[in-house]
Amino acid sequence: MRTISVTAERAALPARSHKPWYKVLYIQVLIAIFFGILLGWLAPHIAESDWIKALGDGFIKLIKMVITPIIFCTVVSGISHIQDAKKVGRVGIKALVYFEVVSTFALIIGLLIGNLVRPGAGFSGTPDPNAVATYTRQAAEQHPVDFLLHIIPDSVVGAFAQGEILQVLLFAILFGFALLALGERADKLRSFIDDTAHAMFGVIAIIMKAAPIGAFGAMAYTIGRYGPTALGNLFGLIVTFYATAALFVFVVLGIIARIVGFSIFKFVGYLKDELLIVLGTSSSESALPQLMEKLERLGCSKSVVGLVVPTGYSFNLDGTNIYMTLATLFIAQALKFDLTLGQQLTILVVALLTSKGASGVTGAGFITLAATLTVVSPALVPGMAVLLGIDKFMSEVRALTNITGNGVATIVVAWWEGELDRDKLRAGLDRQIDPSDIETAVQTD
Incomplete structure (x- = not known):
């Protein structure tokens, strides 16, 4: 077996001169977000x-394309190369x-802060029950059995065409095991899949050049549509x-990072490009391919990255x-509804289940909130209308926290499995890496 590591080869080369500041991706995205906010506020x-809306939506569609x-190739390649x-x-x-x-820790922290700060106390607004009818209807349609059955695609082609990550993941795992069982007869197919993964990351490298345009359009539309005034009435909840979220991260x-042996601050800095793209687009899916590639650079094995990140x-x-x-x-505090200890514990249990159906796309968190409120107390559901105006601003932080949490989870599982290259981890977190140069370390026979 021979190992081709693009990252290792690049590490052996002399360091290149730094790019001019205006060519650095995260600076371009920051500037784009600033001008997007400015346009949304002034015009x-x-x-x-x-x-303008199409700029942000188009960029997200390019990534989702x-x-x-990428998930299929990465998972299949990782599994098919495993001996055990x-x-x-x-x-x-x-x-x-x-x-x-x-x-569970995330849920408990949310409950503790909510009870201590009480951001909804003293709220005087009146919610409109009709405003949340769509979300409650979608929440009512969510059942654990339906979610489990939905993981199985009606057809493999349909799963790819509709962008169903869990369905593609299931098929990729089965296909990877099939290649593993074929042994040497599948060598050519493995090489083809590895090369396809390289090509897909090359496509991502091209698409990422449009990231500032996408961030500009998404941020401008958000501010223009909801306006800075949307932040006024519920500013306390947003800050809380x-x-x-910052406390949790x-x-x-x-x-957790310190136990494994790395700094969360360095890790967040390492993902700054991806985090800014997520901030601009409010979708953690927009950074999924780059996250997978960067985690491999940090020394996580391909098989661990391919399984943990999509899941x-x-x-x-x-x-x-x-x-x-x-x-x-x-919502309970705003509606003067005192939740008992039993109801708050119910939130923990229900939220653990309802959150599993949420994806990285904007709005999914609001639908799962409706499902949670329906189980805890139907009387709370109309209060969702209070959050409609500011949910877009909170969805960005949801996505940022989700992607950071998944990055840490991958490193932890790789460490737990004994497949974390600490030298790569240390080198990756201690030096600046150009994220616009998307490449991946691929193992082939």
């Missing part, structure tokens, strides 16, 4: 136009255990949610968990 009639083939088939199940179990433990995830996008939504508990308490 909302222009910012709300379909053409290649997510399923039991390892796949072992990695999956470890990932799910980690997801549930950390998700932002602070709680830098304290809870920070402690985490549906099963490890830390930001969504914090949002659901905090928002539930805010």
Whole structure:
């Protein structure tokens, strides 16, 4: 077996001169976000136009266009190169255990902060029940059995065409095991899939050049559509949610990172490009391919990255968990509805289940909130209308927290599995890496 590591080859080369500041991706995205906010504030009639909105939507569609083939190639390649088939199940179990433990911490923190700060106390607004009819209808249609059955695609082609990550993941795992069973007869097909993965990351490298345009359009439309005034009435909840998410990332995830042996601050800095893209687009899916590639650069094995990251996008939504508990308490306090200890414990259990159906796309957290409120107390559901005006601003932090949590989860599982290259981890976090040069370390026979 021979190993081709693009990252290792690049590390052996002399360091290149730094790019001019105006060519650095994250600076371009920051500038684009600033001008997007400016346009949305000063000229909302222009910012709300379909053409401005299309800039952000188009960029997200470009990214989503290649997510399923990248996940398929990465997972199949990782599994088919594994000598021990039991390892796949072992990695999956470890990932799910980690997801549930950390998700519970996220829910508890949301409840504690909500009870201490009480952001909904003293709210005098009157919610409009009709405003949340769509979300409650969608929430009513969500059932655990339906969610499990939905993981199985009606057809493989349909799963790819509709961008269903969990369905593609299921098929990729089965296909990877099939190649593993074929042994040497599948060598040519493995090489083809590895080369396809390289090509897909090349497509991402091209698409990423449009990231500033996408961030500009998405941010301009958000501010133009909802306006700075949308932040006024419910500013306290937004600040509380932002602070709680930061507390979770830098304290809870920070402690976990320290146990594994790396700094959460350096890790966040390492992902700054992806985080800014997520901030601009409010979609954590927009950074999924780059996240997978960067985690491989940090020394996580291909098989762990391929299994943990896609699964985490549906099963490890830390930001969504914090949002659901905090928002539930805010609505209860705003409606002068005293939740008992039993009802608050119910929130923990229900939210652990309802959050599993949320994806990285904007709005999913609001639908899962409706499902949670319906189970805890139907009387709270109309209060969702209070949050409609500001949910867009909170969805950005949900996505930021989700992607950070999934990155940490992948490193933890790789460390737990004994497949974390600490030299690569240390080198990756201690030096600046050009994220616009998307490449991947691929192992081939």
